[in-house]
Amino acid sequence: MIQHFTQHDIEQLEQRQRARFINSLSGFKSANLVATKDVQGVTNLAMISSVFHIGANPALVGMIIRPDTVPRDTLSNIKSSKEYTINHVSSLIWQQAHQTSARYDADVSEFEQVGLDEEYIEGVHAPFVAQSQLKFSLNLREIIELKINGTVMVIGEVEHVLVPASSVQSDGYIDIEALDTVAISGLDGYHTTQHLGRLSYAKTDKPVTLLCVDGAPYEG
Amino acid sequence: MIQHFTQHDIEQLEQRQRARFINSLSGFKSANLVATKDVQGVTNLAMISSVFHIGANPALVGMIIRPDTVPRDTLSNIKSSKEYTINHVSSLIWQQAHQTSARYDADVSEFEQVGLDEEYIEGVHAPFVAQSQLKFSLNLREIIELKINGTVMVIGEVEHVLVPASSVQSDGYIDIEALDTVAISGLDGYHTTQHLGRLSYAKTDKPVTLLCVDGAPYEG
DSSP states (O other): OEEEEOHHHHHHSOHHHHHHHHHHHTOOEEOEEEEEEOTTSOEEEEEESOOEEEEETTEEEEEEEOTTSTTHHHHHHHHHHOEEEEEEOBTTTHHHHHHTTSOOOTTSOHHHHHTOOEEOOTTOOSOEETTOSSEEEEEEEEEEEETTTTEEEEEEEEEEEEEEGGGBOTTSOBOTTTTTBOEEETTTEEEEEEEEEEEOOOBTTBOOOEEOGGGOBOOO | OEEEEOHHHHHHSOHHHHHHHHHHHTOOEEOEEEEEEOTTSOEEEEEESOOEEEEETTEEEEEEEOTTSTTHHHHHHHHHHSEEEEEEOBTTTHHHHHHTTSOOOTTSOHHHHHTOOEEOOTTOOSOEETTOSSEEEEEEEEEEEETTTTEEEEEEEEEEEEEEGGGBOTTSOBOTTTTTBOEEETTTEEEEEEEEEEEOOOBTTBOOOEEOGGGOBOOO
16 A cells, blocks of 8 residues: 655654654665764764765765764864765674764774774875775865755765775776675665666667676677 | 775776766665656656755755756756656666666657656646655755756755555654665666664664664564
């Protein structure tokens, strides 16, 4: 049976219930740990499910941060250091990743609290998550305050990408399923994936076809 | 072996290769069909992988549109009608959904071209996708031009939600995996999911625990 929720019905939901419901609507979300360091050298790690692609040239990635909840240290560190890393969450670290959303004090490092390790590369001040299988650093490009509800959109430009060579196909596609990256549903659901396939670039005059590894047409 | 791509390496990638690579970085993406109707009554349907949650109260959902690619009709229809629907893509319609990204003329309805059916409810001018298992209508609230790369962020407020009653748990969580919603990787990879579980709200003084159906603690 299809249930029809009107705006009025949604407003009647209890606050946490409404948060779970509305957070389920957009579909599957990315699961990333955002890592930063403050001016005192304290590192910070926050689970963020709103990282999204903005453009490939320049390489821009966006995320939504709600300043009044846990990633507030993340936002102030990004503002001061202009730099952060985004680290994919795998099924080996999903519970630790979720635990970073607890309200730890600003002088406490979530890395230590949840048992994940910091990793550094030359030229990047912000830590990477050692246990993450795909990670990249960004330079802050823009912060846009969304007056409509007080959230903040952070846009960064990709600077360094660390990824297992075996997962990068020759046409540029990265097999994030093979890397065991997980997806999120709602506020707290975690999922691994099973691929249906890759599809060819759509043309008006022919049906889409399945691609095999490296973006070549699938033969039989 | 971990491969390190610098900003210089990324700039050296061929244009389509770079697009596939950068589109893979953000993690899994939502798979949605955005449906609109123009002033002449021609319907439009576009696959969009950048729908994301902005807030639950008011219920706000965002998406990134690149005006110079296929969703251009979507954007102009949203601007004129102030209304659109977002429809989850399942493993039954993923190939038809992908096909909507072909460059059909503005006077052609993608519904007809790819073989999906329009569905209407009272009070909503924009069509829903009949075959979609979770769908909602939105009123346009804000259009923000991202000068950094010429893309546009569209923010809408959720008005009507149509969802199978059996998938809505008593705590508000919608089991979108049970609904067969798919996830996207890169530009053209499609995936079904397998749940790892739901996790309790994180607290600093105790480890997270698995939740079972309806958000209750998992017993053994």
